[in-house]
Amino acid sequence: MSTENRHWTLAKRPVGNGYAEAFALATETLPALGEGQILVANKVLSMDSGTRMYMTDREDSYQPGTPLGAKLIGTVLGVVTESRHPGYKAGDRVRCYGQWADYSVVEPDTTYCTKLDDAHADLKEYVGIYGANGWTAWVGVVETGAVKAGETFVVSAAAGGTGLIAGQIAKALGCRVIGIAGGTAKCDLLTREYGFDGAIDYKAANVEAELARLCLEGIDVYFDNVGGEILDAALANMALFGRVAVCGLITNYIAQGPVPGPYRFDQVLMKRLRIEGFFSPDFYVREPAFNPELARLAAAGKLRLPFEVSTGLEATPEAFTKLFTGANIGKVVVEL
Numbered sequence: 103m104s105t106e107n108r109h110w111t112l113a114k115r116p117v118g119n120g121y122a123e124a125f126a127l128a129t130e131t132l133p134a135l136g137e138g139q140i141l142v143a144n145k146v147l148s149m150d151s152g153t154r155m156y157m158t159d160r161e162d163s164y165q166p167g168t169p170l171g172a173k174l175i176g177t178v179l180g181v182v183t184e185s186r187h188p189g190y191k192a193g194d195r196v197r198c199y200g201q202w203a204d205y206s207v208v209e210p211d212t213t214y215c216t217k218l219d220d221a222h223a224d225l226k227e228y229v230g231i232y233g234a235n236g237w238t239a240w241v242g243v244v245e246t247g248a249v250k251a252g253e254t255f256v257v258s259a260a261a262g263g264t265g266l267i268a269g270q271i272a273k274a275l276g277c278r279v280i281g282i283a284g285g286t287a288k289c290d291l292l293t294r295e296y297g298f299d300g301a302i303d304y305k306a307a308n309v310e311a312e313l314a315r316l317c318l319e320g321i322d323v324y325f326d327n328v329g330g331e332i333l334d335a336a337l338a339n340m341a342l343f344g345r346v347a348v349c350g351l352i353t354n355y356i357a358q359g360p361v362p363g364p365y366r367f368d369q370v371l372m373k374r375l376r377i378e379g380f381f382s383p384d385f386y387v388r389e390p391a392f393n394p395e396l397a398r399l400a401a402a403g404k405l406r407l408p409f410e411v412s413t414g415l416e417a418t419p420e421a422f423t424k425l426f427t428g429a430n431i432g433k434v435v436v437e438l
């Protein structure tokens with residue numbers, strides 16, 4: 103079978119949010135599949151902030167950088183159209199680590215790839231609540247954050263894919279939940295539509311002072327998605343024996359060099375804090391345990407996630423940019 107495949111490559115390292123200049127759309131004729139490979143017709147590309155780090159040449163990241171000229175990669179949802187792997191057949195719906203392209207060539211024995219169940223007809227649910235964002239939020243809140251009912255929970259990038267799920271899980275577990283997000287519209291949405299007890303517009307407010315006002319007994323768990331100045335504002339307001347669950351450091355991803363701080367690291371000792379990072383590929387295998395817990399909350403009306411959908415492969419740079427300009431509410435995807 104000869105198939106034309108449009109795909110995005112990394113033409114140069116992005117500077118800031120210059121993805122339109124850094125990505126190049128190319129076309130190839132797909133080569134014949136090798137033994138053990140499958141061909142996946144991509145239906146949904148998951149846009150994930152952490153992917154920004156693979157576009158740099160830093161060597162200390164949790165994943166090797168993408169070489170210049172190589173295809174851009176990420177989590178995709180799709181349907182197998184051809185298989186030379188005994189465990190997969192044409193028609194299987196899969197979530198895998200694929201390419202930002204019309205088709206992904208995947209080697210399931212060496213690359214993350216899993217068949218999807220039939221619980222959700224809408225494929226994109228498998229990169230929302232029932233995918234890495236949902237599992238990351240669950241682990242950060244329940245395990246790393248180890249929240250207890252009655253505690254005060256604060257989450258940054260609270261209206262984004264991961265933060266919105268994390269805040270709702272913490273609320274469902276009995277916490278008082280404060281979200282930090284950019285703009286009054288997002289903050290209103292958090293408190294009016296998603297049950298948050300308070301919200302701070304970090305673009306307009308003094309975050310440290312607002313956290314002090316809203317968290318009179320201190321923050322028991324800070325779920326950090328951004329790092330930088332907001333992390334410092336949270337550290338200054340932690341409760342004794344508080345936990346900082348380090349999910350992401352979006353303010354660092356675009357930086358060209360080392361980022362100073364946190365400046366309030368002294369609080370780790372003063373307040374006897376625990377700070378711990380966690381990384382979703384470490385727990386992908388636990389999907390069968392996570393999804394029923396998340397589905398239970400969703401069925402009870404305690405967990406919802408909107409999607410920010412862009413359509414067509416050519417919309418990928420614009421969709422990816424939304425993560426860094428805050429133009430999204432909920433999970434950003436590209437539907438093909």
Ligand SMILES: NC(=O)c1ccc[n+]([C@@H]2O[C@H](COP(=O)([O-])OP(=O)(O)OC[C@H]3O[C@@H](n4cnc5c(N)ncnc54)[C@H](OP(=O)(O)O)[C@@H]3O)[C@@H](O)[C@H]2O)c1
Binds near residue numbers: 151263264381427430
């Ligand atoms: N550890 C893991 O395994 C794992 C897995 C998934 C995601 N994550 C992390 O979770 C975080 C959220 O990722 P996501 O993919 O779900 O994206 P997202 O939250 O849907 O979108 C990113 C959000 O971050 C906010 N933001 C962007 N730049 C910011 C800045 N300089 N300061 C403060 N806020 C900023 C924007 O909202 P505003 O309008 O509020 O600025 C934007 O909507 C990222 O740090 C990501 O790396 C980690």
